[in-house]
Amino acid sequence: MTRALIIGGGIAGPVAAMALQKAGLDPVVYEAYPDGVDDAGAFMTIMDNGFDALQAIDAAGPVLAAAFPADRAVFWSGSGKRLGEAPIGGGAAGAHTIKRAELCRVLREEAGRRRIRIEHGKRLGDVDLEHGVAAVFDDGTRQEGDLLIGADGVHSATRVLIDPAAPEPRYVGTVVLCGYARHAPVEPVPGVYRMIYGRRVFFAYTTAPDGGTWWFVNVPGTALSKAELSTTSTAEWQRKATLLLQGDRSPAAAIVEASEDIRASNGYDIASTPKWHDGRMIVIGDAAHAAAPNAGHGASMAMEDAVVLAKCLRDLPDTAAAFQAYEAQRRERVERLVATSARMGGTATPGPVQRIIRDLAISRRLRNGPRNTAAWLIGHHIDWDG
Ligand SMILES: Cc1cc2nc3c(=O)[nH]c(=O)nc-3n(C[C@H](O)[C@H](O)[C@H](O)COP(=O)(O)OP(=O)(O)OC[C@H]3O[C@@H](n4cnc5c(N)ncnc54)[C@H](O)[C@@H]3O)c2cc1C
Structure with a gap:
């Protein structure tokens, strides 16, 4: 059975592990931090496409049970004027809010329930590519496998091991x-x-x-x-x-x-990582394509990545061909999200006239609804059996 070493037990990591197990591989997750020490703090919204990816591996239930619905957004100006409203989700599950730490805990517990091994306190420092691929951890231990999946977030060590010239996060x-x-x-x-x-x-x-x-x-x-x-x-x-x-x-x-x-x-964010894979190693989730938080879609994309990669590895037993097929399916979509999220940001404080123009534009856009402006994002579907 193909042994997949998954680096990172955040969001993409446990989802990839469950998807790979369903695809017939043998995954193990290595997380840098000790159990229960997540960088608690941020909460996030999981969108329909994230739940669709979880549904493909029968893992949406526990996340839905731990989260609460986010049905619509109502927009206001700083002067107290109601600008309009729009739905947030639109699919069967609908968007839901959850703390990141809670989401990671639920995903890891579900992976554990499926008897997937998750080792904590294992920070990847290097790889040995002499025979297959071996992960070398900062504690001096190593683990051998057939392929290594870097789900180790925006400051990914795997990304740099694949390509020392990889762009730094911005x-x-x-x-x-x-x-x-x-x-x-x-x-x-x-x-x-x-x-x-x-x-x-x-x-x-x-x-x-x-x-x-x-x-x-x-x-x-x-x-x-x-x-x-x-x-x-x-x-x-x-x-x-x-x-x-x-x-x-x-x-x-x-x-x-x-x-x-x-x-x-x-x-x-990382607008584009030129090299996602090399030989037996690949990066997914934020490690490959972090988006600024504005669009609220990084976690959902990480879930999609994990399931699509497992499907490619299931259907194409040649690792190189599977990695190429995965990249062909994912690159355009995830880079479009990064660009969209970057456009939604902005650090400059608008002047009074800019504020009026901005508020009018928001009202007009919302009045032209109630269409969901992010249909291309939330409408994504993974056909696991297809
Ligand atoms: C303030 C904020 C709000 C956000 N809001 C949303 C939102 O509403 N909706 C949304 O979808 N997304 C949101 N995001 C983005 C979302 O958090 C990320 O896209 C998502 O966490 C990416 O998942 P990941 O598994 O790829 O990476 P991560 O969640 O970062 O997980 C990476 C894991 O790898 C581990 N790791 C790192 N290095 C190593 C190593 N060398 N060895 C072993 N393990 C390692 C880390 O400890 C971590 O557990 C937000 C982000 C921020 C900062």
């Missing part, structure tokens, strides 16, 4: 703050994201099933170091974020002030 100019308030002074909006195009920054919030408010804001500025990301206190983020939200006619500043926990992440 910092997109914004730090994303995700915050949680148990008792924010707002009406609950279950199933709804309120999106506020403020004077200086974009802010969004929704209501979790326990009545708490989950929110995010894109803060323009320089990238933060690992130390700054982990040591900046919630009080400090509250101070910075409320300054940016001052003057908006919205509940954003009050929500931030009521928050007990705020976490920050730098936004990165």
Whole structure:
């Protein structure tokens, strides 16, 4: 049986493991961090296409059970004007919100239930390609396999082992703050994201099933170091974020002030990684094509990648041919997402006239609905038996 070494136990990794097992391969996952130590903080929305990919490997149920629906987005201007609304999902499952750490936990548990081995505390440092492929870990151990799948995220070691000249991730100019308030002074909006195009920054919030408010804001500025990301206190983020939200006619500043926990992440993307595979190694998910978080689709794309790759390896026993077929199916789509998400960003603070033009354009676009502008994204279907 083909032994697949999967590097990274985030999102693409466990999904790839389950898909490869279904395809008849023998996967093992190696995750750098000890069990239970996820970079907790960000929450995310899994879209219909992500659930479609999970459905292909019978793994949508546990994720749906741990997440809550995100049916529609209502848009507001910073001056308090309602600009319109649009559906978020559209398919059978519909979009759902979940914390990244919770999603990783659920996926790993489901993989474990299927008797897939996940080894924690195994950080890939090198590979040995003398016979087949061997993963060499920072703890000095090594594991041999027939192929190695790098699902090791935006700062992927596998990407660099495949191509030492691979482009570095680009910092997109914004730090994303995700915050949680148990008792924010707002009406609950279950199933709804309120999106506020403020004077200086974009802010969004929704209501979790326990009545708490989950929110995010894109803060323009320089990238933060690992130390700054982990040591900046919630009080400090509250101070910075409320300054940016001052003057908006919205509940954003009050929500931030009521928050007990705020976490920050730098936004990165990789427009194009020229070389996804080499011999017995390949990268998938953010390791190959990280998108800025604006479009909210990186995780769903990582799930699609994992299932499509497994299908290619099932149908084409020659690894090189399978990797080529995978790339032919995936490259255009994922690079289109990265470009789309980059366009949705923007770090410059709009002036008063730009704000009026922007708000009018948003209203007009929403009035021309209710079509879902991201149909090409969420309508993707994987026919596992096809
Ligand atoms: C603030 C924020 C909000 C986001 N919101 C959304 C959203 O709403 N919807 C959405 O779809 N996406 C969203 N994303 C993007 C999403 O998080 C990523 O696209 C997704 O996590 C990619 O999955 P992955 O498995 O490829 O990588 P990751 O989730 O990064 O997982 C990589 C794993 O590999 C491990 N690893 C790294 N290096 C090594 C190594 N050398 N050896 C072994 N293991 C290693 C890491 O510890 C990690 O567990 C958001 C991202 C951010 C930052």
